[in-house]
Amino acid sequence: MQSIxxxxxxxxxPIGAGIVTLAMGDARPRAxxxxxxxxxxxxxxxxxPLYVGFRNGTASYQFVERANWIxxxxxxxxxxxxxxSLPLILLTAFVTVPVVIAGWTVIERRPSQxxxxxxxxxxxxxxxxxxxxxxxxxxFWEAMLxxxxxxxxxxxxxxxxxxxxxxxxYTFLGSVLMLVALIYLYEKTGSYxxxxxQQLPLAxxxxxxxxxxxxxxxxxxxxxxxxxxxxxxxxVEAPTGGSVILAAIMLKMGGYGLLRFSLPITPDASRELDWxxxxxxxxxxxxxxxxxxxxTDMKKLIAYSSIAHMGFVTLGAFLVFLILAATGTSDGxxxxxxxxxxxxxxxxxxxxxxxxxxxxxxxxxxxxxxxxYGGVVNVMPAFAAFMVLFxxxxxxxxxxxxxxxxxxVILSSFRASFWYALLAATILILGAAYNxxxxxxxxxxxxxxxxVAHMQELNGREFLVLGVLAASVLLLGVWPAPLLHxxxxxVQHLVQQAVASKIPAVALR
Amino acid sequence: xxxxxxxxxxxxxGIGAPSMLAALPEMLLAGAACLILLFDVYADxxxxxxxxTLTMVVLLAGVLLTSWFAMSGHRELLFDGLYVSDxxxxxxxxxxxxxxxxxxxxxxxxxxxxxxRGGEYxxxxxxxxxxxxxxxxxxxxxxxxxxxxxxxxxxxxxxxxDRDSGIAAEAAIKYFVLGAIASGVxxxxxxxxxxxxxxxxxxxxxxxxxxxxxxxxxxxxxLVVVAVAFKFGAVPFHMWVPDVYQGAPTSVTLYIATVSxxxxxxxxxRLLAHGLAGxxxxxxxxxxxxxxxxxxxGNLIAISQSNLKRMLAYSAIANAGFVLLGFATGDTAGYQAxxxxxxxxxxxxxxxxxxxxxxxxxxxxxxxxxxFKGLAARDPLLALLMLALMFSTAGVPPFVGFWAKLxxxxxxxxxxxxxxxxxAVLISVVGAFYYLRVVxxxxxxxxxxxxxxxxxxxxxxxxxxxxxxxxxxxxxPNALLNICSRVIG
Numbered sequence: 001m002q003s004i005x006x007x008x009x010x011x012x013x014p015i016g017a018g019i020v021t022l023a024m025g026d027a028r029p030r031a032x033x034x035x036x037x038x039x040x041x042x043x044x045x046x047x048x049p050l051y052v053g054f055r056n057g058t059a060s061y062q063f064v065e066r067a068n069w070i071x072x073x074x075x076x077x078x079x080x081x082x083x084x085s086l087p088l089i090l091l092t093a094f095v096t097v098p099v100v101i102a103g104w105t106v107i108e109r110r111p112s113q114x115x116x117x118x119x120x121x122x123x124x125x126x127x128x129x130x131x132x133x134x135x136x137x138x139x140f141w142e143a144m145l146x147x148x149x150x151x152x153x154x155x156x157x158x159x160x161x162x163x164x165x166x167x168x169x170y171t172f173l174g175s176v177l178m179l180v181a182l183i184y185l186y187e188k189t190g191s192y193x194x195x196x197x198q199q200l201p202l203a204x205x206x207x208x209x210x211x212x213x214x215x216x217x218x219x220x221x222x223x224x225x226x227x228x229x230x231x232x233x234x235x236v237e238a239p240t241g242g243s244v245i246l247a248a249i250m251l252k253m254g255g256y257g258l259l260r261f262s263l264p265i266t267p268d269a270s271r272e273l274d275w276x277x278x279x280x281x282x283x284x285x286x287x288x289x290x291x292x293x294x295x296t297d298m299k300k301l302i303a304y305s306s307i308a309h310m311g312f313v314t315l316g317a318f319l320v321f322l323i324l325a326a327t328g329t330s331d332g333x334x335x336x337x338x339x340x341x342x343x344x345x346x347x348x349x350x351x352x353x354x355x356x357x358x359x360x361x362x363x364x365x366x367x368x369x370x371x372x373y374g375g376v377v378n379v380m381p382a383f384a385a386f387m388v389l390f391x392x393x394x395x396x397x398x399x400x401x402x403x404x405x406x407x408x409v410i411l412s413s414f415r416a417s418f419w420y421a422l423l424a425a426t427i428l429i430l431g432a433a434y435n436x437x438x439x440x441x442x443x444x445x446x447x448x449x450x451x452v453a454h455m456q457e458l459n460g461r462e463f464l465v466l467g468v469l470a471a472s473v474l475l476l477g478v479w480p481a482p483l484l485h486x487x488x489x490x491v492q493h494l495v496q497q498a499v500a501s502k503i504p505a506v507a508l509r
Numbered sequence: 510x511x512x513x514x515x516x517x518x519x520x521x522x523g524i525g526a527p528s529m530l531a532a533l534p535e536m537l538l539a540g541a542a543c544l545i546l547l548f549d550v551y552a553d554x555x556x557x558x559x560x561x562t563l564t565m566v567v568l569l570a571g572v573l574l575t576s577w578f579a580m581s582g583h584r585e586l587l588f589d590g591l592y593v594s595d596x597x598x599x600x601x602x603x604x605x606x607x608x609x610x611x612x613x614x615x616x617x618x619x620x621x622x623x624x625x626r627g628g629e630y631x632x633x634x635x636x637x638x639x640x641x642x643x644x645x646x647x648x649x650x651x652x653x654x655x656x657x658x659x660x661x662x663x664x665x666x667x668x669x670x671d672r673d674s675g676i677a678a679e680a681a682i683k684y685f686v687l688g689a690i691a692s693g694v695x696x697x698x699x700x701x702x703x704x705x706x707x708x709x710x711x712x713x714x715x716x717x718x719x720x721x722x723x724x725x726x727x728x729x730x731x732l733v734v735v736a737v738a739f740k741f742g743a744v745p746f747h748m749w750v751p752d753v754y755q756g757a758p759t760s761v762t763l764y765i766a767t768v769s770x771x772x773x774x775x776x777x778x779r780l781l782a783h784g785l786a787g788x789x790x791x792x793x794x795x796x797x798x799x800x801x802x803x804x805x806x807g808n809l810i811a812i813s814q815s816n817l818k819r820m821l822a823y824s825a826i827a828n829a830g831f832v833l834l835g836f837a838t839g840d841t842a843g844y845q846a847x848x849x850x851x852x853x854x855x856x857x858x859x860x861x862x863x864x865x866x867x868x869x870x871x872x873x874x875x876x877x878x879x880x881f882k883g884l885a886a887r888d889p890l891l892a893l894l895m896l897a898l899m900f901s902t903a904g905v906p907p908f909v910g911f912w913a914k915l916x917x918x919x920x921x922x923x924x925x926x927x928x929x930x931x932x933a934v935l936i937s938v939v940g941a942f943y944y945l946r947v948v949x950x951x952x953x954x955x956x957x958x959x960x961x962x963x964x965x966x967x968x969x970x971x972x973x974x975x976x977x978x979x980x981x982x983x984x985x986p987n988a989l990l991n992i993c994s995r996v997i998g
Contacts, residue, residue, distance in 0.1 A: 072990035153953040176934035
């Protein structure tokens, strides 16, 4: 289709740049920083052809690269993107740049290892989204844990070892069950191609087991209540950049997995067990939002808010069956799925930006306690403007990207049932409550203490990072059409896959 | 599998001059062991430093010889059918030669620092290797026994090699006593099988024993399985493993964990997979139980270890569990996966013990996990290599250990052992913890009182190659996977 393997480039370029950065050594932090910046920017530039060359009207894989990787296991180096994965790849490449810039002078300990970890992780995360072969997908999915383990463990807060071990073991536990399910599917289809697995007819009992195995893997990653407990720990202890990547990209892998694996591979089990996902999603939305309300640590607050917002993603994705049952058609379901997808991208930008904001404050006062702040607007007006914008976006203010995703999901939940819509809509109230209360306590009011009085206004680097993110949040908020168009065909295809039964006619039970 | 007609034909050829050629690697080893012993006794002290070099030359010659025979790739029976030469044997011998060469390389400095430079180490290494080779090529119960004794007796003396160390002497005695009992059990089991079938030939036993309901057969097979499990250090016959791993000089532990492990694989392959191929149901269930227990006990107890050698011992028990899981499937896919797992494990373990040897110095063993604290700050390269090795053993991509576990699980699922596969992956999450702890100490803890790592540029280079192999085979696993499926056809 095209002569240049852009997907391979965006996967291996950052990994290569990471290795170069690592080779620079910690004795030359300047060289390491610059090679990291150049690497991440080059990756972002390499994404431009992907965006420009992407054709919107089709659900089939584009930019396909297919080569034999492990013929002995029938696994292929098979890459391709559709409307579901491409936005996430763009998001990954986009968010990594601010992460590198944000760590520019802040990271003094082993800087080359820090930047290298992020670049290598960027490549692996893009690999997760670009893989069209299940084994390749799993390969990237697991490999990614290594740099994140190092990032939280080396540059994290006081309880970093506990947090990073918990993070690693939780996600590892989830994913090994997925591996068993994938190998089982391979034994049935004779290939690791995800598309082949999606077409494989499966009896309902088998589907149920596979669905549950997938669910454990993806629910841990999303994270859904009650397997979310690793997230607040990991977020609080991770360095700023780590939190940004965790919130912006890693959580999305869970959502992506549900859309790419659970719904299409086990549609009948999804239909049967959709109540489980919907229930867990609503608990996440309502209960976790209350939990967020009482946090005293800013990072923890945003971490819990992330869980609540990811609840919207899972809710939107799994409403499809209820809508089908209520209206007889799956038309409305695409709206919910669109909302879920949009929410992932939007939340990636907003939560990333909020963690960067907290990082900015932490760099000055070295505490994340809400009570240590107050009246920041008096000393840092520009920063306060950004922070307020992102907090409002996080609570779904119209005009920001946060509104679009939530609106679409609530809209489609009306088609399922009024009560779902009512419960889901509580996030608008609760979200506004914890976000605004955070702003009130941290940003507004009189200058709380001497330390706050001596906080320095944003420097150019921080301003640039937050400015770019603010612009993209606003842009997606007022003009979501390009992103929605990009997703449209793939989302429709996904809904069709989800509502079509895969139970073989003879084995119907 | 080869038909009985072909076997009979090859046996009929008897001991002829041309047919002995395939056994040249063994003859080379036997001759070299004698010559190096003589050289070490009679050469003047200044020249004795040449012993390791001579050993390396022998190993290199062995690699060349074996590769030459590997070319032919067909199955051949020698010495009235006592000895078999087939692609599997050639491959395992090649791996064993290469492994032993790496062991000798890693051990040199360590032995020298501790004043253990006597040539006996190298001679014993060679005789033990000969034992492994005899096991690899065994086609008769007698040859199996010969190989296992040659290997074990060499290992007992190697464990006690540091004669001034009390803990080493204790380990050697434990190993010897338990090992002798296991040998007795093996011999008894073999005699029962011989009594029932009237033959010592492994491939004939496989055809003759077809009825597993006979009490005699069950007893005979059970006794053989016990001996095999002992050699693997599988639960409940694992008691010797932690003491020997910890008590033996690290260079000997390295040997036991790698070269001797190849011998264990050959043992189970020849004795059970080939010898009792007609009756898989009889022994696969026993092996499955032993494998599951090994995984459970090995992984759980490894968590509480503070000594890296002892932790790796329990890790070896757990990994033996994985290899045995492959055999518990009782089919070719499982054996192939087990072979791949063994090779991957040997490669990774070489690096892990090599790292201990690299960091050890006179009077300082560097074998506590706490000794690795802050290694990332003191020596980023070594820490990175160790990180790769640890994540590989934990089974995390992109390292070779991932494919090893994946293939075993795939073989289990292919044989419809869904629960065993699920158990294996879940317990390997438990296992991940103690490998992660090494990484944690290296990367997340501040350096303690440890001295800077010694430069040792040559060893650093080989260690880097070793870890690079672990990564490269992880990124492009196909070649080794293919070899493993080809040699066990």
